[in-house]
Amino acid sequence: MVVYRFLLTPRWLGILALTLVASAVMVLLGNWQLERYHGRTEINEQIDAGRRMDPVPLRDVLSAPTGGSGTVGPPPAEEKTWTKVTVTGRYDPANVVLVRGRSVDRTVGFEVLTPLVLADGTAVLVDRGWIPPVRGGDATAQPDVPAVPPGDVTVAGRVRLSESGSVGVARREGRLETRRIGLEQLARELPYPVHGAYLLLDGQTPAADPLFRAVPIGYTNNWQNLGYVVQWWIFAAMTLFGYGWVARREARRLAGVEPERPIDRAAEPAPQGAA
Structure with missing residues (x-):
């Protein structure tokens, strides 16, 4: 040595x-x-579990907001993300939110969020699906959004957390428009307290308009x-x-x-x- x-x-x-x-x-x-x-891996497992499970009542996953108009309730526990829930309320067609710049099959269009107002006066935002832009227009031209079903609607959807990042919200042509689903910013534009998560629609009664396409769920790599x-x-x-x-x-x-x-x-x- x-x-x-x-x-x-x-x-x-x-x-x-x-x-x-x-x-x-x-x-x-x-x-x-x-x-x-x-x-x-945990996120992917939650997505799979939500796909397989039967829906549970919204209140089993998400607490009601307790503040006034324009406020957001508490978010769900992280492990409750992607849980499939069901809830009944009435869509508010006066406060439709268009989320621009969303792609499906390489086509840029819009996701349509509509507040579902519950019997207690609170609302949960429901992502009803994706629609293409106006035919012949550019990707920023607002599309014709199918009318909401009248009366009570029973929704089944999966719980999604508010998206992070800078969010700008503007009202254009009578509709709210944004690039990201930021619940705190959107709630300030709405006349009722909003739940601390939104729902990605799986199905509803009455049935959704066939123009809507399901928003694809991306698994993490x-x-x-x-x-x-x-x-x-x-x-x-x-x-x-x-x-x-x-x-x-x-x-x-x-x-x-x-x-x-x-x-x-x-x-x-x-x-x-x-x-």
Whole structure:
């Protein structure tokens, strides 16, 4: 082991420190991606469970808002996201919300949210589905939205959380329009308290207009995160292996086991005056 004493020199100790730090960072990045993998897997499992389950009453999942007009109630517990619920109320056609810039089958159109006003005077926003833009118009031209069914409507849908990010809400041509479903911003434009989650429609009685297309549910790409986990951990192992390989080669050189690289005499310039 005397031959490995060079590892205690400042130069090699510095190389070791850099190697350990780099490996530790890669392991931590792998652990972070592993956490993201588990989180996204749970979301996909919730989506599957919501698809299979029978609907439960809205109040089993979502508490009623207790504030006044323009306020939002508490959000549901995270594990209740994607739960299928049922609720009865009356659609409010005066406060339809168009969510622009939403794509289905590579066509940009609108998702249509309509407040469902319950017997207690509160409302829950229902995403009734996707519709294309006006034929011959651009993607921002407001479409003709099918009329809401009159009277009481029983809705079955899955619980969705408010979307994050900056949200601007404007009233154009008598309808509210936005890019994201931000419940707090939308609630300020509505004349009643709003529940802290919205519903993605699965079905309703009376039946929804056939113009609506179901909004596709995108599963999270959890396998991509798992691939990153393996990638970072392999990089960490390769870094440590590389340090050991270089150190062993240096030890063999110092011990005379690893021969010096031979000089290529043919590559040397010929002496001046040589024929």
